[in-house]
Amino acid sequence: MIVFEKVTKIYSDGTVALDEATLTIEPKEFVSIVGHSGAGKTTLAKLLLAEEKPTAGKIFYESLDVNKLKKHEIHHFRRKIGTIFQDFRLLPNKTVYENIAFAMEMSGRCDDEICSDVPHVLDLVDLTHKAYNFPHELSGGEKQRAAIARAIVNQPDVIIADEPTGNLDPINTNEIINILKKINDLGTTVILTTHNKTVIDALGRRVITIDNGKIIRDDKNGKYVL
Amino acid sequence: MSWISAKRVLKSGLQNFSRSGFVSLSSVLVMTVTLFIMTSIILFGGLLNYSLDQVKNKVDINVYFITSAQEIEVLSVKEHLETLPEVSSAEYVSRDQALENFKERHKGDEITLQALEELDGNPLGATLNIKAKDPSQYEGISNYLENLNVGTPSQGGLKIIDKINYAQNKIVIDRLTKITNSVNMIGIWFALIFVLISIMVTFNTIKLTIFMARDEISVMRLVGASSMYVKGPFVVSGLLSGIISAVIILIGFAVGTFLINSYYGNYFVGFDLFDYYISNFLYIFAIILGSGVTLGSLASYLAVQKYLKN
Numbered sequence: 193m194i195v196f197e198k199v200t201k202i203y204s205d206g207t208v209a210l211d212e213a214t215l216t217i218e219p220k221e222f223v224s225i226v227g228h229s230g231a232g233k234t235t236l237a238k239l240l241l242a243e244e245k246p247t248a249g250k251i252f253y254e255s256l257d258v259n260k261l262k263k264h265e266i267h268h269f270r271r272k273i274g275t276i277f278q279d280f281r282l283l284p285n286k287t288v289y290e291n292i293a294f295a296m297e298m299s300g301r302c303d304d305e306i307c308s309d310v311p312h313v314l315d316l317v318d319l320t321h322k323a324y325n326f327p328h329e330l331s332g333g334e335k336q337r338a339a340i341a342r343a344i345v346n347q348p349d350v351i352i353a354d355e356p357t358g359n360l361d362p363i364n365t366n367e368i369i370n371i372l373k374k375i376n377d378l379g380t381t382v383i384l385t386t387h388n389k390t391v392i393d394a395l396g397r398r399v400i401t402i403d404n405g406k407i408i409r410d411d412k413n414g415k416y417v418l
Numbered sequence: 419m420s421w422i423s424a425k426r427v428l429k430s431g432l433q434n435f436s437r438s439g440f441v442s443l444s445s446v447l448v449m450t451v452t453l454f455i456m457t458s459i460i461l462f463g464g465l466l467n468y469s470l471d472q473v474k475n476k477v478d479i480n481v482y483f484i485t486s487a488q489e490i491e492v493l494s495v496k497e498h499l500e501t502l503p504e505v506s507s508a509e510y511v512s513r514d515q516a517l518e519n520f521k522e523r524h525k526g527d528e529i530t531l532q533a534l535e536e537l538d539g540n541p542l543g544a545t546l547n548i549k550a551k552d553p554s555q556y557e558g559i560s561n562y563l564e565n566l567n568v569g570t571p572s573q574g575g576l577k578i579i580d581k582i583n584y585a586q587n588k589i590v591i592d593r594l595t596k597i598t599n600s601v602n603m604i605g606i607w608f609a610l611i612f613v614l615i616s617i618m619v620t621f622n623t624i625k626l627t628i629f630m631a632r633d634e635i636s637v638m639r640l641v642g643a644s645s646m647y648v649k650g651p652f653v654v655s656g657l658l659s660g661i662i663s664a665v666i667i668l669i670g671f672a673v674g675t676f677l678i679n680s681y682y683g684n685y686f687v688g689f690d691l692f693d694y695y696i697s698n699f700l701y702i703f704a705i706i707l708g709s710g711v712t713l714g715s716l717a718s719y720l721a722v723q724k725y726l727k728n
Binding site for chain 2 (some may be wrong): 232241243250264267268269270271275282283284285290294295296297298300302305309
């Protein structure tokens with residue numbers, strides 16, 4: 193479903209973020225990408241989202257060459273992928289409900305569908321009681337759950353979670369990972385980037401290890417080994 | 419854009435504006451200052467034109483007719499002059515009236531009055547007092563009169579126009595023409611410069627508010643928002659800032675000009691500021707509202723565009 197073919201990314205200051213990375217992610221997989229800070233994990237996620245262009249190589253999403261997407265096609269493509277970030281990236285002037293509804297509005301869904309689906313996902317992430325709060329009124333864990341709700345409301349095929357537990361305590365971390373596992377169990381491909389050893393070891397799923405931009409390990413039932 | 423999309427963009431823009439607090443307030447304030455400058459320039463222009471007209475009205479040329487010219491001939495010249503587009507007015511002063519005016523001007527001058535008494539009859543001829551629409555046109559009117567001054571049958575071929583005092587007033591008239599033209603030109607340049615500066619300040623303030631929302635813009639793009647959904651709400655917010663600023667200014671100036679006129683009207687030497695504002699209200703309304711709306715929406719559009727290009 194997702195193919196990275198000898199992808200290299202060198203930033204303008206000469207930093208080699210990725211060096212001929214090749215990997216394939218099948219549908220419904222739960223893949224963790226691990227590595228130290230600066231290893232290239234976030235770059236991988238940005239390349240898949242067409243936020244950055246590769247210096248060399250190709251990236252395919254199903255049969256689509258992500259690098260060849262025209263400007264006006266990118267936002268359509270991004271609607272197929274749900275994204276969760278370390279810094280939550282909620283819209284500060286919108287309530288939790290509106291943040292989630294925003295994702296549906298972008299997809300052109302009608303008001304009836306929004307009124308039906310948003311309360312449902314709020315319930316899934318246990319945020320019904322915070323639907324009309326603004327992001328600054330939420331705890332870190334609640335913000336991340338709101339971000340997850342926004343990411344899954346359009347039922348995307350893929351969720352990219354880029355260090356989603358980086359700003360959270362262990363209890364909230366556990367909660368978030370459990371939600372991601374649940375989402376994956378329902379059939380969504382999950383790509384998790386993290387440097388949290390505890391999380392990886394507890395998951396027992398496929399682990400791709402990146403070090404200095406190179407993929408050094410790819411284990412089906414991997415552990416955090418660096 | 420579908421009706422549902424437009425409705426969503428509008429709702430999002432209104433929400434952003436109302437929830438952004440001080441950011442929205444600063445946009446409104448800066449735009450209010452810009453529109454204040456524009457309205458002030460319009461009113462100042464009105465005052466300037468009024469003042470220049472007052473000065474122009476002080477200048478005229480007099481046509482002195484010979485004492486034997488018939489009233490009907492003088493009135494005929496007056497009629498010819500009134501057909502000219504350059505002539506604003508031509509006032510006929512009869513011989514008797516001219517004599518009365520002379521006596522009035524020299525009221526305290528006994529020697530002159532005594533000399534006048536000793537003269538047989540009225541030594542003064544009829545006069546035409548001519549005002550042009552613009553000081554630069556007096557020379558043309560004077561030349562026209564010179565050409566019109568042909569011998570009339572009743573005078574046995576004598577010309578009825580004795581003297582035209584354009585030549586004596588030419589220097590004053592020429593200077594006045596130059597001054598009014600210069601004042602107008604300076605006024606226009608000042609207005610342009612002030613308006614440009616204030617527009618630039620407004621643009622930069624709005625750019626700053628969009629800069630503060632750059633993270634928000636990047637999130638919207640990552641979630642899959644199209645350009646329209648990203649730009650639209652900001653343009654709506656900018657538009658709303660413009661409308662609110664325009665309303666503040668229009669109401670403010672209505673009250674302000676009324677109060678200024680009430681307390682300081684004497685300083686404007688006959689110019690009714692409030693009356694000018696009200697009688698030109700539709701014109702001012704169109705300019706100010708149009709400027710506010712254009713400035714607010716265009717500045718927001720261009721500022722967001724920068725972040726969508728990256």
